[in-house]
Amino acid sequence: MTVLVVAEIARGALAPATRDALSVAAALSPEGTVGVAVGTGARSAAEALARYGVGRVWVADDDRFDSAPVAATAHAVAQAATAAGADTILVGGTAFGRDLVARLSVRWDAAAATGVTEVRRDAGALLIRRPVFGGRAHETRKLVVPRCALAVRPHAFPAPVERPAPLAAETLDVAAVPARLFGPRRTAVEAAVTGQGPSLGDASIVVSGGRGLRSAEEFGIVEDLARALGGAVGASRAVTDAGWRPPSFQVGQTGRSVSPQLYLAIGI
Numbered sequence: 001m002t003v004l005v006v007a008e009i010a011r012g013a014l015a016p017a018t019r020d021a022l023s024v025a026a027a028l029s030p031e032g033t034v035g036v037a038v039g040t041g042a043r044s045a046a047e048a049l050a051r052y053g054v055g056r057v058w059v060a061d062d063d064r065f066d067s068a069p070v071a072a073t074a075h076a077v078a079q080a081a082t083a084a085g086a087d088t089i090l091v092g093g094t095a096f097g098r099d100l101v102a103r104l105s106v107r108w109d110a111a112a113a114t115g116v117t118e119v120r121r122d123a124g125a126l127l128i129r130r131p132v133f134g135g136r137a138h139e140t141r142k143l144v145v146p147r148c149a150l151a152v153r154p155h156a157f158p159a160p161v162e163r164p165a166p167l168a169a170e171t172l173d174v175a176a177v178p179a180r181l182f183g184p185r186r187t188a189v190e191a192a193v194t195g196q197g198p199s200l201g202d203a204s205i206v207v208s209g210g211r212g213l214r215s216a217e218e219f220g221i222v223e224d225l226a227r228a229l230g231g232a233v234g235a236s237r238a239v240t241d242a243g244w245r246p247p248s249f250q251v252g253q254t255g256r257s258v259s260p261q262l263y264l265a266i267g268i
């Protein structure tokens with residue numbers, strides 16, 4: 001079994017969510033894991049993968065991927081997976097990771113799953129578990145297919161163990177990625193109003209407030225506590241509907257999915 005871990009790069013470094021993918025890969029295929037990193041900072045992301053024992057990494061340090069749609073990255077990742085002879089692709093379950101596996105299901109002809117909280121081998125197939133129906137149930141699925149692409153849920157797995165390996169970087173031939181995929185470029189990003197501290201999706205501590213806080217001003221105690229704990233601020237829909245905080249704070253079925261190790265709900 002050969003597993004390809006996709007390094008997500010955030011601000012030029014390995015995104016924390018990639019460590020969840022590394023942890024799953026180490027359990028599934030300790031000796032058969034390879035990596036891929038594309039975009040600005042790909043080389044340093046590859047070095048970070050090597051610290052976790054993934055020494056063979058396909059690299060495309062090309063800034064065109066930074067502003068291109070995920071379709072361009074999916075093409076490059078599929079190319080690396082084919083070159084590596086991989087049967088499974090793992091990526092952290094961020095917005096990027098979820099978008100990527102959906103595209104890989106078509107581009108690489110793979111079974112795709114997101115929000116994965118358990119993965120194990122079962123008689124030549126992969127058995128995965130994940131929450132469904134907004135977390136009201138868990139489904140187990142057996143992937144009896146030659147290729148799988150999985151986005152693993154942040155914080156659902158133990159931290160990967162560092163076991164440095166020498167980096168054997170392979171240059172990815174980006175000329176094979178069709179130029180049209182780089183066409184729709186992102187030219188600007190304006191930050192929405194969000195809480196201070198870590199982003200809700202990545203945070204290992206989330207402090208959320210609800211209608212029980214009674215006013216926009218009183219909601220400030222939630223923010224004070226989150227700041228003191230180094231956590232992210234969330235809110236119920238009652239709070240965002242009332243306009244106490246913007247919709248970007250909302251946690252839940254029609255808001256953000258969170259998977260912290262500690263969730264404090266105040267007045268919810």
Ligand SMILES: Cc1cc2nc3c(=O)[nH]c(=O)nc-3n(C[C@H](O)[C@H](O)[C@H](O)COP(=O)(O)OP(=O)(O)OC[C@H]3O[C@@H](n4cnc5c(N)ncnc54)[C@H](O)[C@@H]3O)c2cc1C
Nearest residue numbers: 209210211212235236237238239251252253254255267268
């Ligand atoms: C299709 C659909 C999608 C939805 N999606 C979402 C979603 O994504 N996210 C979401 O949050 N909601 C969502 N909702 C709304 C959800 O069903 C609830 O109505 C909402 O979450 C209630 O918010 P709340 O708990 O803050 O308010 P309330 O239900 O009013 O609860 C307030 C709580 O505060 C407690 N309280 C009051 N005073 C105090 C005090 N002094 N100290 C401590 N506790 C106190 C009360 O006992 C109560 O438990 C959705 C609803 C629908 C129909």
